[in-house]
Amino acid sequence: xxxxxxxxxxxxxxxxxxxxxxxxxxxxxxxxxxxxxxxxxxxxxxxxxxxxxxxxxxxxxxxxxxxxxxxxxxxxxxxxxxxxxxxxxxxxxxxxxxxxxxxxxxxxxxxxxxxxxxxxxxxxxxxxxxxxxxxxxxxxxxxxxxxxxxxxxxxxxxxxxxxxxxxxxxxxxxxxxxxxxxxxxxxxxxxxxxxxxxxxxxxxxxxxxxxxxxxxxxxxxxxxxxxxxxxxxxxxxxxxxxxxxxxxxxxxxxxxxxxxxxxxxxxxxxxxxxxxxxxxxxxxxxxxxxxxxxxx
Amino acid sequence: xxxxxxxxxxxxxxxxxxxxxxxxxxxxxxxxxxxxxxxxxxxxxxxxxxxxxxxxxxxxxxxxxxxxxxxxxxxxxxxxxxxxxxxxxxxxxxxxxxxxxxxxxxxxxxxxxxxxxxxxxxxxxxxxxxxxxxxxxxxxxxxxxxxxxxxxxxxxxxxxxxxxxxxxxxxxxxxxxxxxxxxxxxxxxxxxxxxxxxxxxxxxxxxxxxxxxxxxxxxxxxxxxxxxxxxxxxxxxxxxxxxxxxxxxxxxxxxxxxxxxxxxxxxxxxxxxxxxxxxxxxxxxxxxxxxxxxxx
Numbered sequence: 004x005x006x007x008x009x010x011x012x013x014x015x016x017x018x019x020x021x022x023x024x025x026x027x028x029x030x031x032x033x034x035x036x037x038x039x040x041x042x043x044x045x046x047x048x049x050x051x052x053x054x055x056x057x058x059x060x061x062x063x064x065x066x067x068x069x070x071x072x073x074x075x076x077x078x079x080x081x082x083x084x085x086x087x088x089x090x091x092x093x094x095x096x097x098x099x100x101x102x103x104x105x106x107x108x109x110x111x112x113x114x115x116x117x118x119x120x121x122x123x124x125x126x127x128x129x130x131x132x133x134x135x136x137x138x139x140x141x142x143x144x145x146x147x148x149x150x151x152x153x154x155x156x157x158x159x160x161x162x163x164x165x166x167x168x169x170x171x172x173x174x175x176x177x178x179x180x181x182x183x184x185x186x187x188x189x190x191x192x193x194x195x196x197x198x199x200x201x202x203x204x205x206x207x208x209x210x211x212x213x214x215x216x217x218x219x220x221x222x223x224x225x226x227x228x229x230x231x232x233x234x235x236x237x238x239x240x241x242x243x244x245x246x247x248x249x250x251x252x253x254x255x256x257x258x259x260x261x262x263x264x265x266x267x268x269x270x271x272x273x274x275x276x277x278x279x280x281x282x283x284x285x286x287x288x289x290x291x292x293x294x295x296x297x298x299x
Numbered sequence: 300x301x302x303x304x305x306x307x308x309x310x311x312x313x314x315x316x317x318x319x320x321x322x323x324x325x326x327x328x329x330x331x332x333x334x335x336x337x338x339x340x341x342x343x344x345x346x347x348x349x350x351x352x353x354x355x356x357x358x359x360x361x362x363x364x365x366x367x368x369x370x371x372x373x374x375x376x377x378x379x380x381x382x383x384x385x386x387x388x389x390x391x392x393x394x395x396x397x398x399x400x401x402x403x404x405x406x407x408x409x410x411x412x413x414x415x416x417x418x419x420x421x422x423x424x425x426x427x428x429x430x431x432x433x434x435x436x437x438x439x440x441x442x443x444x445x446x447x448x449x450x451x452x453x454x455x456x457x458x459x460x461x462x463x464x465x466x467x468x469x470x471x472x473x474x475x476x477x478x479x480x481x482x483x484x485x486x487x488x489x490x491x492x493x494x495x496x497x498x499x500x501x502x503x504x505x506x507x508x509x510x511x512x513x514x515x516x517x518x519x520x521x522x523x524x525x526x527x528x529x530x531x532x533x534x535x536x537x538x539x540x541x542x543x544x545x546x547x548x549x550x551x552x553x554x555x556x557x558x559x560x561x562x563x564x565x566x567x568x569x570x571x572x573x574x575x576x577x578x579x580x581x582x583x584x585x586x587x588x589x590x591x592x593x594x595x
Contacts, residue, residue, distance in 0.1 A: 012497065016397075019395055020396070022392065023401075023405045026389070026408075027404060027408040030411070031408050033427060037422075040426070050431070052436075054433060098315065098316070099313060099315075099316035101309075101312060102309035102312050105309065119317070119320070120320060123324040125576055125579050126328065126576050128326070128327020128568075128572075129327065129551070129565065129569065129571065129572055130548070130568060131333070131561055131564045132327035134555070134556070136323065136327050138340075155319050160316075185312070214414075216416060216417070217530050232418045239418055243425055243537050244537065267426065270419055270423070277414050281407075285410060288414075
């Protein structure tokens with residue numbers, strides 16, 4: 004009886020392992036394909052001959068990329084955006100979460116403030132009114148248009164707030180007795196103990212700023228101010244526009260004209276930083292998800 | 300008087316967050332008055348002419364609007380169902396894997412696209428499914444005619460749904476795995492003594508233990524039924540597939556930013572925001588009642 008069961012169990016394990024391995028391979032193949040195209044010769048790539056291994060191996064696209072002004076200009080904008088945006092976001096999250104983490108008897112106006120922020124999670128003005136407002140505040144074509152409208156992420160603030168609440172009250176009370184005010188408590192006590200949470204939220208924010216592209220399209224008029232992902236989106240949309248031309252011959256002709264390997268090289272470079280920090284992302288994100296979803 | 304002195308610093312800390320939220324979250328909400336105006340950017344909110352519900356009447360009678368609404372709902376429903384079923388199956392299969400290193404590799408491969416932007420993933424998808432892309436290469440190598448995936452309304456809708464599942468399924472999978480791991484192991488030991496095999500254990504222990512999180516995820520996703528995936532569709536679609544994949548958000552974007560019909564675009568946005576508000580608040584209320592789920 005026991006023996007028979009273990010045979011079917013073994014069969015299941017083999018099948019399960021094969022299936023999961025297949026899913027894993029299928030998930031990774033698109034990225035390998037992308038990398039292979041970028042490392043192939045342009046003729047082979049345009050003819051669609053490349054599969055999982057470069058055809059006519061060449062580094063040309065990456066060499067050419069090194070001279071591409073648009074790429075490096077937008078990369079620099081992205082770096083500025085990530086640094087500025089992350090500093091602003093973290094500062095606001097930190098300083099806003101602190102008062103709201105106090106209990107109602109220590110901060111009488113807590114509830115109205117909480118409602119003030121919570122409402123924005125459920126209702127918003129939508130795309131067009133937001134655009135008009137960003138325009139009216141004079142941010143069009145400025146890097147601040149990518150930072151200020153989303154400067155306070157309420158979800159991250161809630162994560163921070165929940166963490167602050169888990170800090171033992173005794174720490175607070177002891178500091179208060181020693182004569183420390185809120186400002187000192189915030190920077191000298193809360194900041195050091197919440198560094199892991201800040202790192203987690205910081206990673207969320209960095210990835211968010213790095214990946215954002217649509218706000219660039221919406222708020223920036225001059226392409227030389229585009230961050231990398233917005234610049235990439237214009238490449239992809241032009242790829243797409245070419246494809247929707249009517250005849251197959253036309254498509255083929257246009258695909259030959261386009262520098263396919265260079266485009267794929269740039270797309271790959273857009274993903275590379277995320278792939279490099281991915282192990283950390285995964286670790287912190289898993290913690291964040293579990294804190295965020297399985298809590299009291 | 301004493302509390303005020305202690306609390307004034309807490310108010311001060313909230314000032315930056317309140318200002319940003321007031322301008323960029325409440326500002327656009329107030330800006331929704333433009334939905335009832337014949338809005339002219341030069342005249343602004345105060346001088347534009349009020350036209351009552353004319354914008355709504357105009358938009359609702361547009362021939363495309365019904366199709367746009369239908370596309371939005373049908374795409375979201377498919378995504379919602381798959382975002383529950385696919386991660387559930389993956390989590391259950393992964394739970395049967397005994398080798399930790401293998402499980403970790405599979406999880407990493409599945410979770411990676413979640414962190415990448417739609418520019419990168421959209422670029423890859425367009426590349427894979429274009430007429431002389433890798434998928435069509437495979438299809439013609441086994442003797443079939445190439446398919447115009449990105450230009451066919453049915454196929455394209457499938458690609459939108461499938462690629463979003465590819466990007467997002469890792470998230471729910473991680474949440475579900477965390478829940479499975481948290482199930483009390485004595486339950487399984489007791490079941491084993493009673494002679495229940497792995498299959499029976501899954502049916503009678505694992506699945507019932509997951510019911511709360513499954514219901515919670517389902518209920519919470521209902522609130523975003525009008526979000527069919529704006530950035531994803533915007534970067535992948537083209538005029539040929541508007542019929543099958545134009546959704547409310549992309550429709551609003553084109554109506555506002557390209558046709559410059561700000562009032563009408565804001566009207567559609569308001570229509571969407573109000574329905575979403577009703578859905579989100581009632582689903583959160585349900586989640587709170589059923590599961591004690593709270594944000595704050």
